[in-house]
Amino acid sequence: MKVVCIGEMLIDFVCTDTNAGLVNGVNYVKKSGGAPANVAACIGKLGADVSLVAAVGNDPYGQYLTEEIKAYHVNTDFVSTLPMSTTFAFVSLADNGEREFAFNRGADEQLCLSDAAIEQLTDDAIVHLGSATALLGGELSASYLRLATAAKRKGNIICFDPNFRIGLWQNREEEFKAKCEHYFALADIVKVSDDELVLLSNETDMQKGCQYFHDLGVKIVLVTLGPKGCLISHLGQQTLVPAYEITAIDTTGAGDSFIGAVLFKMSKTAAGDHFYREQIADFVAFAGKVSGLVCATIGAMAALPTLAEVEAGTFIVKK
Template sequence: MDKVLCIGELLIDFICSDFDVDLRQGVNFIKKAGGAPANVAAAISKLGGEAQFAGKVGADVFGEFLKNTLEESGVDASMLILDPRYKTTLAFVSLQSNGERDFIFNRGADEEFSYEELNKEEMLNAKIIHFGSATALLGGTSKECYIKAMKSAKDNNIFISFDPNYRVDLWKGKEDDFREISKSCLGYSDFVKVSDEEIKLISEEEDLSKAIKIFHELGAKVVAVTLGKDGTLISNGNDIEKVPSIKVTSIDSTGAGDAFVGAVLYKLLSMDNPKNIIDNFEALKDIIAFANTVGAIVCTKLGAIAALPTLDEVINIGSDESSAS
């Protein structure tokens, strides 16, 4: 089966809906499914591709909610483990008017996902494996699982996608650890998606062209640096170009980066060998333009998974853009 397997965390985000308060003052919270790899899987499925998710949640009401959310999005959740020994990971977040974020992270089951629990046969049946975790690299058995799975995918010539998903609140005081583990992952990666902030942090280089060169030297084959409304800087090591995005009125950028990755991987699924995209820069630019559109559409709606577009929506938006120009 031509599918993308997404490995990483799945958790509950409790988002404070009270205006301009910290968590101490907050009273009302909205429960949302969280976890970047799950968002990527849902994006692929919504576009019409086959996506599977592997990870661990608790065997509790939150874990059941997350499993149901994946399945309702069309994602194969057969590799999701509901473990009665641990609670589902929870994050509590409030946004304040000055842009600051109050954040508490109660880590649970996702940290305990081990390589021994990963279905290797299913994993190696995937055409593409996406590693896009904000938490798996923090430590615990999940970190070992992540690295071993990456190595196994590399050894079996499976196309590897990697998004380091840096979160300030999670890595505060441990930036050097994040930098080093991210660098080691680049050596396995065929496609790497980073924000401009992330590539500067990992490479310790402010100039984006030089930072991209460092990523290639570390082993990354294709590097995509997302620049928000300015589009995406894409490089395959020989060519580099900025691919513009479409103009939209953004109301919520949550999940836009994950939708972008999902769109890229959805397009790569249709190729006999996704690795061929590395040397086909014109085709790569077309895929990135498509992914930019998907990410932009997500910014026009509220929520992450709820905002993901269907293929028809993307095609219609693209048609409207062509007519306008």
Template sequence: MMSKKVICIGEALIDFVCTDVGENNTDREVYLRKPGGAPANVSACIGRLGGHAEFIGAVGDDAFGDYLIETLKKYHVGVSGTQKVSVPTTLAFVTLQDNGEREFIFHRGADAEFVFSEEDDGGQYSNDIFHFGSATAFLDGSLQDAYFAMAERCRENNSLVCFDPNYRVDLWKSRLEIFKAKCNAFFKLADVVKVSEEELQLLTGESDLQVGCSVIHKLGVGIIFVTMGSKGCHLSTNQEAHTIPAFKINAIDTTGAGDAFIGAMLFKLASFDSVDCMTVKELRDAVMFAQKVSATVCEKMGAMTALPTESEVQSREFEVIG
């Protein structure tokens, strides 16, 4: 069968990735322009793998906005639902630490201005997949209203709803309880959830993986993917749970690794009639594929620019971390 369309809503932004290596962040001067934004990265991953993806969000009516739209087109992502607004395109300055992890400084702009309209109500996407993985959507702005309105409409239209909280400490300092409340409200609308191990503990208050997952399952979520870096991925359904090991990599830049994982996962889920009809083996195989895509992204600079094709992933030998 032809794969379903995956529609990603949220922010497209410019990542300015620091290429300097210094003793501390004040010594670093050179930043490289890269396309980014979690949901935009996810859509690009799906398009790059050969799937059907669309991005819905707002960019500035400026050179950065033009660059993002043209970049998404190059990754075969539909952009008919992307709005151009008078506010400048959102920017994020990313400083890489010695271990490949990142620090962010956000300059929020256009993404907050996305407006929900009846044309974007999800009706034309009935039975397709909607991915809500925005790092900024729970902040103030009309994007937040659109986020919840579209998720509720998706449930009415039998579209699969996937949610990734994408917690950024820099955006939610001293407001963690607000973030947790919004996530809990969204868990009730979601069929599939992807969280990092840290996010699971943060949002549920539970350090035990399966206990934390059970908290989210009780809110109505059927499938949970807990990404754990070098420890692999914990797959939890209402019936059973499995931990799938990770692959050995030489991590250069982890920017977009989680987006690549869920993008590859959605690429695989889109080829099935429904997630309910997938066997545990099919889910495990999809996780392994997603981890290979994520691992490949970590070995290059940038989120979108590091994305592989499906054939590049399938033709490469990967070694499991023992």
């Protein structure tokens, strides 16, 4: 089964002055980025059929991004080149790999899909909605919703990652939550961090927080817990899959590679009568390996491993 990822593809300018922050940072490295693009690149490099739906500018950065994503075996038939600048994100890193973001939006918000394109994209697909910018308005927001609605109507598997960014939603958290709730009602799978779980469900208890999503119709909730691993909630039954021992250098793209690896496994496996209940823990353990490898190197895409590299990787499971 193919996977379709929709949303921003952008340039990450990563500050190499650790702990300087965006205010004091001086030195930056250009990297390919954008959450949906990272997810698509992960899936493509692991070896599954994946398409990216995005828009870049008619500038050297847009050309660079399109050529770069093709190198990860991603179908770019639905990547538009528009007469404006490509979107940028500036990222600073701390010693523990955590990040600070600032966005300069450009072409990504003008993505516009035709009805014919949506019908083609939702032909037997897993649709991943993981854009950090798609709920902000503009043509992208409209196309995002139309694709999600068509995917639900046609019985596609839908995965939603809210990808909350404080730099985009400062003092507008309630608006963000309201917009997300519509997508939770469409989704089969939701991936959130532990902080996002509290923000979106208004629950500090994880079991109650997961139940909020299940009550809206979500079958699988994946709560990433950083070094503690991932909590799986499958229709209310919870399992904790521990993380792998790593030295985090850059967590940019860690969540994207994690959900990309899960979707890679799902694309190769029939959902069955119980919607991956027997397989999901193994999928998450595999995704933990992929995410661990990504965190150990700077750059969300540059760090992505092949399937052979994941299978050959040596990790120590945290107890």
